[in-house]
Structure formats: C-alpha cells, structure tokens
Amino acid sequence: MAEFVGRRRELETLKRELGKVAADVGGERPGRCVMLRGRRRVGKSRLVERFAEKSGVPFLFYAATGGSPEAELERLSRDAQASSLPLATLLSSARPKTWDAAFDVLAAALPPDRASIVVLDEVPYLMDADGAFEGMLQRAWDRVLETKPVLLILIGSDLSMMESLNSYGRPFHQRGREMVLGPLNPAEVGEMLGLEPSAAFDAALITGGLPLICAEWTPGAGIWDFLRTELEDPVSALLVSAERSLAAEFPQSVQARSVLSAIGSGERTFSNIARAAGGIAATPMQRSLEILADKRVIAAELPVTLHPSKDRRYRVADPYLRFWLKFLGPAMAEIERGRGDLTMNRIRESWTSWRGRAIEPLVREALARLLPDTQLPAAPAIGSYWTRTNDVEIDIVGADRAPIAKQLLFVGSVKWLENSPFDRHDLAALLRHRAALTSEPVPVVAVSRSGIDCSGLDGAFGPADLLAAWTF
Structure with missing residues (x-):
C-alpha cells in the first residue's frame, strides 16, 4: 500500500520483536514492549495496525480518545470484543472499573502457548499528572504481562510525554524499546509520487512527507496541478491536517497558536515574533516559545560560530506546517468560498523566495x-x-x-x-x-x-x- 512506502525498516523492527516473543514462548518472561512515537498523521496507527493484521497472531488494538477513565475502560471492553484474542470475551464481559483490574483481565485473556500482540494507541491521553496510569502499567507489566508471550506496543503523538514515559525515575523506565516514526523523507516522497529529484524536494516541502497528504497526490503530477486540485476541495488532507493537529496539540494554548502563526508568517526573532503576535509581553512570550519547542513544533537555533552569540532565531520545524501557516491557514475563508485561485496566485508569487529558505534545513x-x-x-x-x-x-x-x-x-x-x-x-x-x-x-x-x-x-x-x- 502507498502509505507504507519507506516503512520497511520499521516493519522489520516490529517483526524482529515479535519473533523474539515467539521464540521465547514457554520462557519465564517472554513478553516484550515497544514504545512508538511520532508526530500526528505520520501513519503510526496504520503502520502498527497493518503489521498486526499481517502478523498471523491474535491481537487487540485499543485507541484512547481522551475521555474519562470510565469511558476509556468501556472502550477497551468494546475493542476487546472486536479483537482476535481467543479469550477476549473475558475482558468484554468483566468490564473492569480500573486499569489495574483491566490489565489483570487482559493478561488472563492472552494465549499462554503462542505469541500475541496488544496495542495501546494514544497512550498520552491515559497519562495523568501524578503518574498513576504509568504506575499501574508498570506493576501490570512486571507482575503479569511480561510473563505472557505478548508484544505490547505503546503508541503516542505527544513526543515529550512519550519520551518521559521511558525516562529515568518514571515507573516504566527501561521496560520497552523506543521507536520513532518520522514522516516520509524526500527520497520516499519521490518514490511514492514518481517524481524526479528537484520535484521530489518540492513535494516534500509542501506535504511534509505526511502519507495522508501524499496519498492525494496523483503520481507524476506537478506541484501546481496538485495544489489546484487540493485548493478546490475545502476538506482535502492538505488543508485540514494542520488545523486538526494543532487543535489536538494546543486545545487551550491560544497564545501559543498566535506565536506559532507569527513564526509561520516568516518572523524569526523574539521581538518581531512578539510584535506580530499582538504585542505579547516577554514572560508569556517565552512561555509560549517553550510550549512550542517542547512539542517539537518549532526549532530555536543559534548561529554556528567561533564566539558566543545570543541572536537566537526561530522557525517552524515541520515543512508542511510551515507551508500551511504561510499560505493556507490565513486563506481558509476564501478557499471555503470557492476562491482557491486567489490563494494559488499568492503561492505562485512567493513560492521561489519561500522555497529558497524552506529548503535549507533539508539541505x-x-x-x-x-x-x-x-x-x-x-x-x-x-x-x-x-x-x-x-x-x-x-x-x-x-x-x-x-x-x-x-x-x-x-x-x-x-x-x-x-x-x-x-x-x-x-x-x-x-x-x-x-x-x-x-x-x-x-x-x-x-x-x-x-x-x-x-x-x-x-x-x-x-x-x-x-x-x-x-x-x-
């Protein structure tokens, strides 16, 4: 399938981990854990779901939604019913009220004589400030889950929270192998879309290598044909992916969104960004920049030199988001009323100068x-x-x-x-x-x-x- 172009290495890694579980069936602690992180919409869930479906072993795929603990546990019971675990009815009928109980029942539902897969998607939605979920996960892993021949895959889009899950001093430290799934790189974009090298870089700058957006690009088509088609559809992946990701990343951080928009418009220095974001004072401005950097949305860079410099510059880290913030986000109203041609004209006018700077990090x-x-x-x-x-x-x-x-x-x-x-x-x-x-x-x-x-x-x-x- 097109969305798995360039994912061979990650699939092989998952296959090897599952192979180790299968080889150790009957052992004292055959269970293994993989912690997969990556920005939203890079295809983490589809990759793991595809892997599980093709693995030939029973699996359970559960995706958290950010609801109450009761709602999440109810969803786990429903997902268990739809799973291929032979004893999944244990979980669906028990309807556990706590994660401690849920993990115990889940362990009982896992086959003892063959490998299986359990996927917990969007784990950061389950993590709380006091670390209660992490503690329950750690206890369940050490006590029962690791003793079963199961490959536990934890997936998350909040990069900093997923990193913290395995950090020193946290309950689940060193209990899993970390994997990072990035967007498709320029060579993979070129392969997927049938483009020669210079056009592959153009496509990488526009799509950011996000598989969902690349899937809407007709193979061999030029950037202007692609953009014309996308701008005629107000719900195209190119137009809506950024807004959905930002809404999930910053549901309450209105000020951080304003700062991000200023950086996306082309401002690079602290004072110019603060001015463009509406005259934000220094302290809240610094806090917004820290939030954006912590989420890996922006990069804060100093010049490489032989002498100290404090002249820090900021840029949007993701090429697609940089393109969207500059050209598409501010034009959504006119695109929605059918005037994507006006947006296209502005992109054409600024494309060469914008691309000249945007390509530098890739170079x-x-x-x-x-x-x-x-x-x-x-x-x-x-x-x-x-x-x-x-x-x-x-x-x-x-x-x-x-x-x-x-x-x-x-x-x-x-x-x-x-x-x-x-x-x-x-x-x-x-x-x-x-x-x-x-x-x-x-x-x-x-x-x-x-x-x-x-x-x-x-x-x-x-x-x-x-x-x-x-x-x-």
Missing part, C-alpha cells in the same frame, strides 16, 4: 547524512550563521560542535532557483561572508538546484546528490 540534513566524501570531512554539527543585522548570512556552516565551535570545517551557500545556476558572483559573496566569520580558508560548498557555473569550489551538490542521502 543541511542531507549533508549530515552524505559526508564525509572525497572532498569534505564529516561534520558533527551542520548549521548556519548570521549577524544581528543580517548583513552577513551563511546558509551552511559545518563545524566540530555547535553553537560555539572550536573548528570550522566548511561553509556553503544554497541557491535553489529554477533556471539560475550558482555562479562566480555567488561564490564571491560566499567568500566575503566567510571572511566575516573566520580568517581561515575553510572549504567552500555550493548547493544548487540548477547546476554550477564557476570554479573554485571544494564541493558541489545538486538535487540528485542530496536525494541520495536518504537512499543508503
């Missing part, structure tokens, strides 16, 4: 994966450099560490235009900016969508070169 990630090569060393840290006044900006800075480096390994420039190669004027500008950062003749690198038209570079990369970073 840096690709270089981190590709290097070392025959010309450039591996760089433990790859970031960028800027001054407070922006009179000097360097798109790529490779260093031994960040943000304060002891040694700079290379600097580079990204030129991501349709029909304009990287030329001697671009190289001259890069060399001037390098001189503002360091007096050392560190290697210079160019990344260009449309080729290189000069000599004097120590490294050069195009779309196909970068895409290869995700195909190893």
